[in-house]
Amino acid sequence: MKLSTVRICMIVLALFAGFNSATAESLKMTDEVSQVATTQTLxxxxxxxxxxxxxxxxxxxxxxxxxxxxxxxxxxxxxxxxxxxxxxxxxxxxxxxxxxxxxx
Known part of the structure; x- marks a missing residue:
């Protein structure tokens, strides 16, 4: 029983870590696009x-x-x-x- 709980926790943590890095990368790309768009609209x-x-x-x-x-x-x-x-x-x-x- 303890082994299953540990595996589930590891899977959840792995998914959460992947989600955070993907979210951070997405936010970074969004910021870069908005900077380019601002520059081009002057x-x-x-x-x-x-x-x-x-x-x-x-x-x-x-x-x-x-x-x-x-x-x-x-x-x-x-x-x-x-x-x-x-x-x-x-x-x-x-x-x-x-x-x-x-x-x-």
């Missing part, structure tokens, strides 16, 4: 089209057009902070956009 202010800019929070057609107009007249953005030089975009708007945009 919108480059220097190449974005009117339609792409309009997908940003708080950016409608007129602000998107103003961004493109600024970019065409002043040259490419050198930093994300430079976006505040565009008419209608202030510090608060920039704060809303910071996680969605980049400059390359």
């Amino acid at each position: 919108l480059n202010l220097n190449t974005a089209s009117l339609e792409q800019l309009m997908t940003l929070p708080g950016i409608g057609k007129s602000k998107a057009a103003a961004i493109i107009s600024y970019r065409e007249s002043q040259g490419p953005f050198s930093s994300v902070d430079e976006l505040t030089r565009v008419k209608g975009i202030g510090v608060k708007m920039l704060a809303k956009l910071t996680g969605s945009i980049e400059v390359r």
Whole structure:
């Protein structure tokens, strides 16, 4: 009777140990995928089209057009902070956009 109990405990522990390592590996892979997805979803202010800019929070057609107009007249953005030089975009708007945009 004791031998069967020991075997059952060993099997349960082996299964539990396998589950933990599989779960840890799955979580690690999920984290890596989310980091890649985040990196790939940033919108480059220097190449974005009117339609792409309009997908940003708080950016409608007129602000998107103003961004493109600024970019065409002043040259490419050198930093994300430079976006505040565009008419209608202030510090608060920039704060809303910071996680969605980049400059390359």
